[in-house]
Amino acid sequence: MLMKNRGSFLEHSVTIKVEGFEQQKLITECMRKDIPLKDIHILSDIEMILTLMEWDYQTFLKTAKNKYRITILRERGYKPAAKKAFGKKSTIVGLILFALILYYQSTFVSEIRILGYESFTESEIRESLKEAGLYEGCSKSVDLKAVKLHLYNDLDNIAWIGVKYIGNLAEVTIAEGTITPKPVDKSKPCDIIADKEGYVEKTIAREGVVAAPQGTYVKPGDVLISGIVPVKSTAYGTPGVDTTERYVHSEGEVYARIPYRLNYYQERYRDIKTPTGNSLVGFRIEIGGFKLNSANILNHYDNSVYEEIKLIHTVRPIPISFGIVKIDEVIVTEQERSQEEIEKEGNRQARLAIRENLPENVQILNKSLKFSPGENIIGVAIMLEALEKIGMEKEIVIGNTTDRGTEDQN
């Protein structure tokens, strides 16, 4: 039997109610005309409900002629469903909107992954990336070259930076350079040279000759413990004046007093904000690159204090931020800060300076603060003297007089 291409009941089917006598005759006629029928439910002698394919509906009507009253109860299948869905304007608008949202959310960075860092912490790199404009929720159109350049400038000892987007994920790969000097092989002669400038305080030479006694001011590269040890021959029959040299692998520790001079600034006057009692409330909304702050539009105060309560802050799927803002009008008056306050702040700045500029485990020998008041600011000169271990090994290349000469000059 040749199969007709009718599709299937899943494609498009019609459930109808047939009213009339001799239902069995109509069903038999449908069988003869090869009309598949489904779910035949006999309600009474004159009523039945059945389902047939939409393809056969016209043939069914011709078969039934005017002997039966036929009512369509429902249509099923993916074709009428699609027709129904796409027939509505609201569905089309919704779909377009969905597609736009999908596209819009793909233009933002939702996550940043940092790989390859060793000496830096992830938060340091993230902070630097944020300063450069790459943060979670930022647009993907950020200039990556500028971001890399910022990172090269901001973070020391970066050999290579790679930034690539994987969907909404920004993958930042960092390769750090190696600046740690390799220690000289024990079998090779070497000097101990200064790696910082300062006044030599104490030298413990286990091997080699002390080249910089206590109190000597040394600069980076100056020899502290020399690996060239003069040897005077005392053997019988050898002229006593003849001296020769022995090359050794210098070992020892050199401590030096390192001076630091750091400049900080403080405000001379302190602002006192007195509320006038006038205030306004608004909202701030950020959707991707769109930013709106109603308080900023309505704010007409000369001086004001801005407060915000963040209610929504999401990055995925679209960066959305919403908050209630309050702006209070204030009158700003200036009051000169007391000496005690200035000194307290100076000491805090000194502690900050020590933490930021001095290596760990150093002994602070002296600390002094000098305040120079200006018109609006006060300059704070912080003088620090720290006892630090200086000195690094430098190989002596035999026969290379130029190298030796250079070191001497230093």
Place this chain on the structure above:
Amino acid sequence: MNVKDELLYDFSIKMPRLLVSGNTGILDNVKKIVYITDSSIVVDHGSRFSAVSGDDLRIKLIEEERVLVTGNIRSVEFYSGKKGDADEK
């Protein structure tokens, strides 16, 4: 069943062929629906009739001389052929 019997069975297109299992019955070689209610379905196979009786009977599908019946099937009966037919009983 030998080959001859199998061939005869396959080509008996006017004879009733029923398969009943649980609440489902399959009636093959159906030429005509004679009587249909929710308690009884009688069909003509060409040379014989068969009837399925029970409760809540429904025709699930009619397609290519096959009728799929669902419901509580209680009994199946076969009736003799039409007047003048060789197998009239």
